[in-house]
Amino acid sequence: MGVWGRLVRSEELFERAKRLMPGGVNSPVRAFQPYPFFTKRAYGSRLLDVDGNEYIDYCMAYGALLLGHAHPRVVEAVRAQLENGSLYGTPSEQEVELAELICEVVPSAEMVRLVTTGGEATMSALRAARGYTGKRKILKFEGCYHGAHDSVLVKAGSGATTFGVPNSLGVPEEVGRNTIVVPFNDAGAFEAAVKAHRADLAAVIVEPVIGNIGLVLPQEGFLETLREVTEAYGVVLIFDEVITGFRMALGGAQEYYGVTPDMTTLGKVLGGGFPIAAFAGREEIMRIIAPEGKVYQAGTYSGNPISVTAGLATLKYLRQSGRDLYAELSAKCQAIVEPLKVAVADAGLNLQVSHVASMFQLFFTEKPVYDYASVKTADAARYMRFHNSLLREGVFLPPSQFETCFISAAHSSADLDKTVEYIFSILERGVVN
Ligand SMILES: Cc1ncc(COP(=O)(O)O)c(C=O)c1O
Known part of the structure; x- marks a missing residue:
């Protein structure tokens, strides 16, 4: 029993x-x-x-x-696409359409790269920011979760907190040393940390609303402070909108709060239940991605026609509604x-x-x-x-x-x-x- x-x-x-x-x-x-x-x-x-x-x-x-x-619009679109193949290994028209739609509705998105998971999106966005600035360190906030890769598995939320491993074994100490962690909603500590590390700070990554330690909202003015301070010190500001993207508003938390970061990571709602994610941002930064630029990023399933079709059906429905x-x-x-x-x-x-x-x-x-x-x-x-x-x-x-x-x-x-x-x-x- x-x-x-x-x-x-x-x-x-x-x-x-x-x-x-x-x-x-x-x-x-x-x-x-x-x-x-x-x-x-x-x-x-x-x-x-x-x-x-x-x-x-x-x-x-x-x-x-x-x-x-199993929303009928998404199911129907995917069923029709399956007849036409599930993976091409070549570009497809749908990818262009989805990229256009993302750049139309997400305020910070001038260019976008489609990937498969949210973790891949944050890993790639951070690499792009490091490549763009030529700097090594990143700053994250305590309890924010950005996927299960080395440089962000430091004081991480979600399962890492639930199971008592916010700092995972297996992450080399030298990797952890390049990740600075600051309490969320502490504008003073944030500004002090950026000042202290400015010579070597590539990016600040944040969940604009934390969804990975339960739900924690930004206090008034906090996101604006992140924007002002990063701009003043030439640090790339990344909003991890894997949860909030297309959920808080069509343009995500950045539309909801009216604060535009330099880069954005997207996932979850974007795929309507299929595996797809994306990182997007200012054209000047995004052009550093291969094959145009020197930051390497690639994936067999990136922009696969099934997930892209599901994403298009979802976003079109959201835009229409x-x-x-x-x-x-x-x-x-x-x-x-x-x-x-x-x-x-x-x-x-x-x-x-x-x-x-x-x-x-x-x-x-x-x-x-x-x-x-x-x-x-x-x-x-x-x-x-x-x-x-x-x-x-x-x-x-x-x-x-x-x-x-x-x-x-x-x-x-x-x-x-x-x-x-x-x-x-x-x-x-x-x-x-
Ligand atoms: C804010 C945020 N970023 C990144 C991720 C990682 O996404 P994925 O699980 O698709 O790798 C998650 C997953 O929960 C998330 O909530």
Whole structure:
């Protein structure tokens, strides 16, 4: 009998998986105690597991699925493209169309290179910035996650924080030494660090809204400070919009906050559920990429016609829907967080409710959350009790206090109402105290 009572097949699969794959999974964030459910199908706002249980999904593949699972527009476009081949190894017309669309809607994008994963995008953007400036060091913020490559696996969020390895083994010390880490939302510490390292500082990389230690918003003026200081010292400012791109607004966080970086990394929503990512930026910087320039970057699956087709279908749908869709997504998020905020204020619930656009997270702490240290005051075990109780009711939140919940266009008001009802019932029953 499965521990959850009704996850029998998932438990069996996890036992088999653990013998074959480290931790039984292919990405650490998917593992949780005592074992994760295994998904068989996904549609709209729902996941269906191998035991036949259905869940309202607020993980949405860690933010990738803004339109929901298996959106008909995306499915149809990809199905048609499959008949015409899945990988060409030559340029295609669709790539040009997608590049045009990205450069049209993302304020900082004058030129773009398509890659396959968000980690590849940040790795390449950082290399481009180093090549462009001829400098070695980069600056990142504590708790920001930029993918699983050496120079950014320092004080990293997401699974690295959940599993207690924000500084991974296997990253050579000399690589780590070139990564300067500063607390998020600390404009003074940031300016001082840039000044101190200016002779050798190539780039500043930041998630404009952190989605990888739960959800942490930039305080007023913080992003503007990043822009002013980097400009003053000739440092390349990279917004890692792998989560926020096309989600906070069509033009991402940079459109939402009105701050334009030099370079931007994109992924997740861009592919509508297919593997594609991109880095983009000022033409002068982007022309340093091979074969035009001397910074090497390449990939067999870069700009593959399946992912590009899915991306085009997604972005065209988003452009066509315009601001109405973003207003609708934001209203859906409000439908979940507003009753909670009222309860926190009126009943003194020991919670922080963080939200913006179609993203939210609850933190089990009495302290306001604004950076890595304040987020770490949250009781991660309590969050998991809350998570597991919701799972039993058929609601799937990301399985870590240090991840973010995502709303999609496919979530119905009935989904949202049910979710709020379950959340209150769990909190009232004191299950998570
Ligand atoms: C902000 C941010 N950057 C980069 C990445 C890495 O993307 P990928 O997992 O596609 O390599 C992630 C993944 O969660 C992310 O949230």
